[in-house]
Amino acid sequence: xxxxxxxxxxxxxxxxxxxxxxLAGIPAVWFLLFFLIPFIIVLKISFSEADFSIxxxxxxxxxxEHILNITLNFTNYLSLLSDNIYLYAFISSIKLxxxxxxxxxxxxxxxxxxxxxxxxxxxxxLIMLIMLxxxxxxxxxxxxxxxxLSVNGLLNSFLMKIGIxxxxxxxxxxxxxxxxxxxxxYLPYMILPVYNSLRSIxxxxxxxxxxxxxxxxxxxxxxxxxxxxxxxxxGAFLVFIPVIGEVMIPQLLGGSQTLMIGNxxxxxxxxxxxxxxxxxxxIMMLIILMVPIRLFNRMKATEELIRE
Amino acid sequence: MAEVSNNQxxxxxxxxQGHSLNKSLxxxxxxxxxxxxxxxxxxxxxxxxxxxxxxxxxxxNIRKGDIFALLGGSGAGKSTLLKILAGFEQPSSGRVYLDDxxxxxxxxxxxxxxxxxxSYALFPHMTxxxxxxxxxxxxxxxxxxxxxxxxxxxxxxxxxxxxxRKPHQLSxxxxxxVALARSLAKRPKILLLDxxxxxxxxxxxxxxxxxxxDIIEKVGVTCLMVxxxxxxxxxxxxxxxxxxxxxxxxxxxPIDIYEAPNSLxxxxxxxxxxxxxxxxxxQAADHVVIESNPLPTKIYIGHGITAALxxxxxxxxxxxxxxxxxxxxxxxxxNWAQGIVDDxxxxxxxxxxxxxxxxxxxxxxxxxxxxxxxxxxxxxxPVYIHWEPNVNMVLNS
Numbered sequence: 001x002x003x004x005x006x007x008x009x010x011x012x013x014x015x016x017x018x019x020x021x022x023l024a025g026i027p028a029v030w031f032l033l034f035f036l037i038p039f040i041i042v043l044k045i046s047f048s049e050a051d052f053s054i055x056x057x058x059x060x061x062x063x064x065e066h067i068l069n070i071t072l073n074f075t076n077y078l079s080l081l082s083d084n085i086y087l088y089a090f091i092s093s094i095k096l097x098x099x100x101x102x103x104x105x106x107x108x109x110x111x112x113x114x115x116x117x118x119x120x121x122x123x124x125x126l127i128m129l130i131m132l133x134x135x136x137x138x139x140x141x142x143x144x145x146x147x148x149l150s151v152n153g154l155l156n157s158f159l160m161k162i163g164i165x166x167x168x169x170x171x172x173x174x175x176x177x178x179x180x181x182x183x184x185x186y187l188p189y190m191i192l193p194v195y196n197s198l199r200s201i202x203x204x205x206x207x208x209x210x211x212x213x214x215x216x217x218x219x220x221x222x223x224x225x226x227x228x229x230x231x232x233x234x235g236a237f238l239v240f241i242p243v244i245g246e247v248m249i250p251q252l253l254g255g256s257q258t259l260m261i262g263n264x265x266x267x268x269x270x271x272x273x274x275x276x277x278x279x280x281x282x283i284m285m286l287i288i289l290m291v292p293i294r295l296f297n298r299m300k301a302t303e304e305l306i307r308e
Numbered sequence: 309m310a311e312v313s314n315n316q317x318x319x320x321x322x323x324x325q326g327h328s329l330n331k332s333l334x335x336x337x338x339x340x341x342x343x344x345x346x347x348x349x350x351x352x353x354x355x356x357x358x359x360x361x362x363x364x365x366x367x368x369n370i371r372k373g374d375i376f377a378l379l380g381g382s383g384a385g386k387s388t389l390l391k392i393l394a395g396f397e398q399p400s401s402g403r404v405y406l407d408d409x410x411x412x413x414x415x416x417x418x419x420x421x422x423x424x425x426x427s428y429a430l431f432p433h434m435t436x437x438x439x440x441x442x443x444x445x446x447x448x449x450x451x452x453x454x455x456x457x458x459x460x461x462x463x464x465x466x467x468x469x470x471x472x473r474k475p476h477q478l479s480x481x482x483x484x485x486v487a488l489a490r491s492l493a494k495r496p497k498i499l500l501l502d503x504x505x506x507x508x509x510x511x512x513x514x515x516x517x518x519x520x521x522d523i524i525e526k527v528g529v530t531c532l533m534v535x536x537x538x539x540x541x542x543x544x545x546x547x548x549x550x551x552x553x554x555x556x557x558x559x560x561x562p563i564d565i566y567e568a569p570n571s572l573x574x575x576x577x578x579x580x581x582x583x584x585x586x587x588x589x590x591q592a593a594d595h596v597v598i599e600s601n602p603l604p605t606k607i608y609i610g611h612g613i614t615a616a617l618x619x620x621x622x623x624x625x626x627x628x629x630x631x632x633x634x635x636x637x638x639x640x641x642x643n644w645a646q647g648i649v650d651d652x653x654x655x656x657x658x659x660x661x662x663x664x665x666x667x668x669x670x671x672x673x674x675x676x677x678x679x680x681x682x683x684x685x686x687x688x689x690p691v692y693i694h695w696e697p698n699v700n701m702v703l704n705s
Contacts, residue, residue, distance in 0.1 A: 208429035210416040211394055213446030213494065222442075226433050 039286075046279035047072045057275050076280035086264065086281070090288065093261040096175075097243040100182045101190075104239045105232065107183065108190035112231075113224075115191075116198040127195065130188050142181060142252050149177050149253070173255030181249040186242070190235035197231025198224070230299065237296040241289055261285055344371040347530050348393075348498055353402030355388050355554075362388045363399070364554035370498075370547075375524060375531045377541035379577070380551030386534040389551075390500055393532065394423050406497060417446070422496040426503040428487035430475040436486050437462070437471040443494045461489040464523060481512050488520060492527055499524065501533035505540055517543050538578050542566075550574050566627075572703050575625045582628065582671050588620040596702065597642075598624060602669040608642035610697035623703045628672040630699040633661055634692045635685060644694040647671065649685050661685070663693055 048057040048071075062069040080086045115126045133141060148154050149172040156168040171177050201224060209219035247262035254260075261281065269278035348370040355363035362385045370376050378386045391397040393404065395416030404412045411419055422443065430439050440461050444454045462468045465485035475483055484504070491499060504520060505513040521544050524531050535541050541548050542562045549559045550573070558565060558574045569575035572583065586600030586607060598607040607624050638644045650670060651662035654677075661673045673693055675684065685691050 202427070202429065204425050204427060204429040205431060207394075207396055207416070208423070208425055208431070209442070210396075211421075211423050212443035212490070213417045214442075215417055218446070223431060 042279045042282055045275050046076055046283050047074070048276045049073050049075070050274045050276050055275065056273055073276070076277050077284075079277070080280055080284055085259070086261075086284075089259045089261045089264045090284075092259050093244050094288075096178065096182070096260065097240045100179060100186065100243050101236050101240045103179065103183050104187055104190040105236065108187050108235065109194055109232070111187075112191045112194035112198055115195050123199070127192070130191050134185075134188060138185070139248065141185070142248060145177070145181055145184065146172060146252060149180070172253065175254065175258055177253035177255075178250050178258055181253045182243055182246065185249065186239045189238040193234035193238065194228060194231040197228040197234075201227045233296070233299045237292055241292055241296075244289060245285060344373055346370065347372040347407055348532070349405040349408075350389075350393075351403045351405070353389070353392060353399045353404065355385070355392065355397065356400045362554050363392075366402070366554070366556055368549065368556060368559075370530060370532060372530055373528060374547055375521065375533070375545045376547045376549065377545030378532070378534045378549045378551050378556070379536070379538060379541040381536055381577075383553075384551040385554040386536075386551050387502065390423070390502055390532070390534050393498070394421060394500055395419050420494070420496050421498045421500060422491040422494055423500040423502060424484075424487045424491040424504060426506050428475075428483050428507065430483060430487055430490070432475055435472050435474055436467060436478070439475070439486055440490045440493050443490065447494065457493065461493055464492075464526065465489045480508050481516055484508065484516060484520075488523060492523075492529065496529065499529045499531045501531060503535055503537075504533055504544075505535075505537065513540070514543075520544070542578075550577060552577075567701075569625065569701060569703070572623055572625070575701065575703060580628055580672055582626045582631070584624045584626070586622060586624060588622060595697070598622060598702070600624065602665045602667045603645045604666075605642050605644050607700065608697040609700060609702055613702060621704075625701045625703055626695055626699065628660060629658075629674040630695050631671065631673040632694045633663070633673045633675050633685065634694065635689070636692065638692055638694040640694060643697060643700070644692055645671070646690065646692050649687055649689045649691055652687065659684075661691075663691060 044060055045057055048060050050056060051058045058071070058073075060070060060072070062071070111130070115123060115130075118126065146153075150156075151168045151170065151172070153172070155171070156165075159165045160168065171180070205223050205227070206216075206219045209223045210216065214222060245262045246260065247266050250258045250260045250263050251266070254263075265278050265281045265285070268274050268281060346369045348368075350366055350368040353363055353366045353368075354361070364385075366385075366389060378389065380386045388397060392399050395411075395414060395418075399412065402412075403410055406420070431442065434442070437458055440458045441454050444457055449457075458471075459468070462471055465488055467482065467485050467489065470478060470482060470486075475486065478486065484507070501520075505516060508516055517540060533541075533545065546561060547559065548562055548565050549556045550565065551557070552573050558570050560568075565574060566578050569578065575581045575583070584598075584600040584602060584607065586598040588596055589599045589606065590597045591613065593612045595611065596609040596613055598609065600607055609624070632638075637646075645665055647663040647665045649661055650664040653660040653662070656677070658674050658676045661675055663671045663673055665671060671693055677684075
């Protein structure tokens with residue numbers, strides 16, 4: 001901890017003056033252009049009313065007869081609270097994200113642990129294999145899952161052929177398919193940070209625990225697991241935060257009972273052409289995501305991602 | 309009887325040389341070494357990794373209360389030996405007995421042996437207190453007992469003030485004390501130390517050596533340490549085993565090893581030494597005469613050789629501090645040569661003279677800096693080296 005703050009000081013003193021500001025300015029400009037300004041536009045739209053015009057919403061400010069009128073329309077936010085469908089979509093999104101995160105942890109942690117236990121020379125290869133699928137287009141992979149899981153798909157025909165089932169299983173267009181797709185896509189984001197934190201634990205620590213009388217399982221739960229805590233948090237947030245807003249996977253693999261906030265937003269924007277409502281939804285989603293993002297920073301989970 | 313008393317003398321002499329600062333020696337150490345029971349026995353232990361032999365038929369007896377140091381360079385197999393004792397590795401063949409009980413296949417968490425790791429391996433997410441209590445908790449001792457034992461250990465290593473600190477808030481020396489306390493917490497039958505001073509800077513080393521030995525002796529635990537630092541082995545241990553290529557090639561007190569090495573490897577490994585290669589020209593019960601090329605005179609050894617020799621070729625080892633440097637020609641018939649001063653390393657209390665013999669061989673010779681510098685030989689001075697017939701050692705391997 002000491003060393004990191006001292007290097008920080010060193011870097012600051014070296015970059016004193018214009019250099020420091022220039023370097024710090026690049027992300028600031030990026031943030032301004034691609035986050036803050038769009039955010040303000042979305043915020044603005046969320047306070048207007050849907051309209052049949054181009055763009056399809058009423059202007060927030062009107063200048064008439066030397067008087068500036070600002071009309072703030074809160075109905076979008078009110079209907080967010082009053083219409084059960086939005087609340088339901090939010091809750092089911094959070095539920096899905098939570099379960100997916102837990103499942104990713106339960107599957108990903110043992111995988112990361114197994115990789116960290118292998119010979120050092122194998123690590124690179126195994127990590128590459130974990131990442132390999134993500135080098136193919138995301139959509140193609142989801143379409144592949146649709147083929148695999150459909151009623152006449154590979155999985156069903158295989159299971160029927162070996163005689164485990166007689167009737168095809170209905171997986172596609174249910175929440176099961178959504179879970180399968182989400183876990184499949186987000187598992188690497190759990191494995192990588194966990195692997196990274198496991199790798200940084202010296203193996204002498206578990207040896208020391210065993211030397212002091214701890215059985216292997218005890219040594220794992222007392223030493224390895226607590227020391228990989230940050231990696232677990234980092235992985236959990238990397239899965240949880242994007243899954244909340246996931247659109248494509250529920251859209252393609254989910255069915256009529258799958259209701260997620262991302263899809264509601266999509267439909268409101270593209271199908272109903274109700275930009276202000278969609279904007280209000282987006283703002284709401286952002287507010288909800290602030291909680292895990294704050295936690296993420298508080299846990300210093302980012303350190304786990306940038307550590308060498 | 310004679311042998312025992314002789315041994316005792318040696319042992320006592322070693323005590324004064326090694327760690328004279330200790331006044332509170334437990335009763336067990338005052339007894340002669342030979343009268344103590346063997347607590348740890350390694351029998352014909354071998355370890356192979358594929359075709360690579362790491363340990364080659366190691367047989368080792370460690371007596372109760374000993375501080376035994378295994379000394380060897382990297383790759384000598386000493387770490388593997390330690391791992392086998394701790395239970396992290398299984399020997400390919402051979403057995404390990406602790407108190408006459410076979411522990412060869414006992415897992416580490418069941419062995420009454422604890423180790424202080426080279427980098428200490430303190431648990432970074434636990435306080436000093438919890439680190440020390442870890443082993444006791446595994447034994448499911450009552451909380452009260454754990455608490456009092458931890459306090460006792462914190463007192464032993466003078467770390468009471470730091471009980472609530474995390475390891476990263478401690479200095480290197482403090483971390484070592486915590487590691488030592490943790491490894492002593494369960495009152496192990498054997499304490500293993502892996503390069504105990506390896507992670508410390510040089511100044512702290514000499515201080516911690518004495519401190520660690522002091523604590524170990526206070527507790528009275530049998531201790532096996534592994535080190536590549538001969539000074540560390542000499543000051544901390546009362547018995548040393550020299551390891552080379554997976555074999556323990558010599559065991560004995562530091563004095564035995566230094567004064568009577570049994571091979572060239574040991575002689576070279578401990579301290580510095582001058583080696584003269586030569587041939588035996590005449591041999592009697594009480595003396596041997598050896599002809600060596602670099603020397604104009606023959607080498608006279610003041611004792612007979614008991615070992616059977618395969619050839620007349622031998623090596624004579626002479627320690628630099630045993631060689632006398634004079635400006636005048638020695639009157640003796642044997643054991644001297646003429647040379648010129650090639651280099652002088654001034655070390656304060658003494659200087660190491662590098663004397664070049666006519667054939668180019670460099671002989672090291674320690675000269676105590678008692679005389680004034682003007683009277684001492686200087687660079688390019690012609691000098692004579694000479695040693696007494698009873699200080700050199702004949703080695704045949």
